[in-house]
Amino acid sequence: MSNFILEISYLLGSISFILGLKMLSHPETARKGNLLAAAGMAIAILATIFFHENEAGEPIGNLIWIFAAIGVGTFAGYLMAMKVKMTAMPQMVSLFNGMGGACAAIISIVEYTSHPSHDIGFLAIAFLGLMIGSVSFSGSMVAYGKLDGKINDWRSNAVRMFNNVLLAGILALIGVGVFSPDMIGEPIVWILLVVSLIYGILFVMPIGGADMPVVISLLNSFTGVAAALGGFLYDNAVMLTGGILVGSAGTILTVLMCQAMNRPLLSVIFGSFGGGGAAGTGEGGEQVVKTISVTDAAILCAYAKRVAIVPGYGLAVAQAQHTCHDFERMLGEKGVEVTYAIHPVAGRMPGHMNVLLAEADVPYPKLLEMEEVNPQLPSTDVVIVVGANDVVNPAAETDPSSPIYGMPIIQVDKAKNVIVMKRSMGKGYAGIANSLFFKDKTRMLFGDAKDTLGKLVSELKQM
């Protein structure tokens, strides 16, 4: 009977994951979908605790420890998730993903060490689960560190070469462990753990910061596969379906993100990004940027008919979304038509900007996607670029030698005037120069985005 309840709960859990993912991909139902999947997860977990029996028919023991661990995890997870700023969301996802990967790796280790077996299927699954889980864990931690600014990029083609050798080595090691288990014996599991962790670190290290969302999405699907392998280990249907669903959905999501940036997945992983940016500044001669004062910028906007704001990560870092909304509302009161032009990969993750601006109560119809905005730009009087860089770099369209060549951009250089708000002349996340800043119609407005927007608002108030 208890087995029946367990299996029914797992079935319900699997269905809730499928429906949840489906609902998550539509704006109106997304929130319900998330809650549905969470409910299914709760059912599956509780059913496991109370109804799971091993082959000998024994129920789950060590209940105090299990509940203590769940208590600690729930408390910490809830606190972290509630406290994190919206701007730090991508790092958070990466961190939680790493936790799942580590969990999968540990399961494989314990299973292997406490159930010695020579069964090929068992060994292969345990080793693969260990490897994928560990890579996902250490890779996610590096991605977290990079997005949080704790770890710098380290681009080197030698590392990439070494990585491929290392990967081949790991797979060979797994082969040995599976087909002649006595050759190395039990220590193999620890060797495998260490080399997989190293591989995960080196795998993410050379990948440019601009590609980080793609990497997180990829590692996310890795963890899904690791979870599914765990399901194989325990003949557990809900782990299997949940893991595989995330594995395949995550892979497709990764591909969709790559398409949004017009970057083939393979070149994200194996090719290098940045470095060849010298061509960006071409055109010869000393290049000088022109600056604009806050007052002039305010006047320019106030007397424009149509203004478009292009937000980027700078806006997020400065926590300027609320001030930006104030600015946009002030202009609106003066009869200026203001819209936001959102590049699909603005910020650090697709959709990141939408979340941030929604947090500041910007009405939805004002957020225009790149395809809608580009045709309107020639008739737009002023474009204000707030902390964006690569997504407005004309080199993506004009300079075949640029590393971002081919990425669709917001064509701000078609507008009549461009004001670029930046903290400094620093390069964008992709590390390439931007010829937009040197154009005749471009004016630079240096300073912290929140600060500058605040000043613009008070200027507008005085008019």
Next chain:
Amino acid sequence: MEELISFFIENKEFIYVIILSIFLGVEVISNVPAILHTPLMSGANAIHGVVIIGAIIVMGHASPDNILAIGLGFVAVVLGTLNVVGGFVVTNRMLEMFKKKK
């Protein structure tokens, strides 16, 4: 070779489930608008927290004198819970932002 064949025969239901789930995952996700990429990734991230079930099983059937299994199992359950709870709460927070506008 024989071992491979018997592995396949023994696990053929699971292999079916895997293949069908792969197609299902692809099907369910296609047509998602770009603005939902981040919440969707985050939601999927929470779902792969099902590994926690494996961690619970490891811990629940470890004999009390197996310190390694209990200790590692404890860590695994904590990490898995972090993944599940944190993942769903973060996703919910993101989606709340979308909700209140009209």
